[in-house]
Amino acid sequence: MNAKSAVQTVIAIFLVSSLLWPVVKYISNKYSGIEPVKVSLYDESYCPACRQFVKDQLGPAWRDLHDIMQVEVVAYGWAEETPLDTGYNFTCQHGPDECTGNMILECAKEHISRQGVFIKLTVCFMSEESEPLPPPFVVARKCAHKVGAKQEWPAIKRCATSLEGEQLLHEAGVKFHSLKDPEPTWVPWILINGKQNDKAEEDLKSVVCSTYQGQPPAICPSILAKEDLPSTTLSPNDLNNQSSVV
Template identity: 70%
Template structure:
């Protein structure tokens, strides 16, 4: 086999593994009766700490462990709203683009499959162009990138209409319903309904240690660390807390 053929074979094998593994983990979860770990992320689309978490933690973890995790993302944070005769007027912590970005994600949640929504949200929050393009430009690019090109028209219409305003209001209701404890910063992360500081620093480890079924191959080393007592406790404060977007 020549070098070119070997390289092509390797690429096919890697692509096959990336497709097959999530399916296998899903099947294993069903066979063992283990529920996926529920990850609830409350964030703001232009919050620096939220974007860092999505790019460095949620994105890579989802890529490896999406077969054993269920992700919900609520984009609202410290927005403020005023009811109007039709819809709402929103003021967002990081400016008007954040309000639009939040609505794009909430509208995507309503107009694409859940899997496409999570992938689009990760893409949107991971955009690192400097300066950042407008949220509608990023949203369109991400919709095309994750296979939701045909849904972009509906998402855009939603995000620039009363429908988007209503969905963003509903996101705010969800955010403000959080109690015990109430959010004091974003990203605010719940693992199976319980707030977790550790998830912000090492989401992959938290997913692996929380999942009650047969863990994927990427998890054993993490499990071993926990047995040895090397894993930080959930009570530790995230080291990057100075970059978190808190109540102002």
């Protein structure tokens, strides 16, 4: 083998190794018994701080770290409900559209089996910035078609206009009010592996990277290197933006 061939062989091995390493790492993590980081988000669909978190933190974190994340979204917050002969009547902190939005998200969670598609729909729905905001069903339909849930949309819409949706939203409320030690005092309320975590609201990526026990994605070192930089994100205690108990 001449020198030129040897160089070409080395370059080829390097390129193949670079391409295969992410696959090997994914398989290693998947079958090593290492659990993904569980991110539980308790929110309201029209809460300004919740929408900011979903757009600026959850969406980018899912994009970059979905291989090591498991995400649960519970859309209820400070809603109130009144039992009826059949179903429930809901009142929400940010008005009737929020109740509808919460129910749409709970129905989407029920009828979309692919977690990634559900998360993308949630991010799309809560990132809508048109002024004034279009009706919830208009936004949700657009997002369902955009993220690959067109087939599930009819079932989601039926659910969100029926007793099924009312029951799902009621169950979301039961789950929210079951949170203890500590009880929620604002939303978004974020748990990391079952424990409330203030920092996750400001820098979800770094929390996920630092919490994960397996071989981290290649992007994690650069994320963690930025931890000491000043943050311009609002503090979880900024009650001017968050939705607190009223």
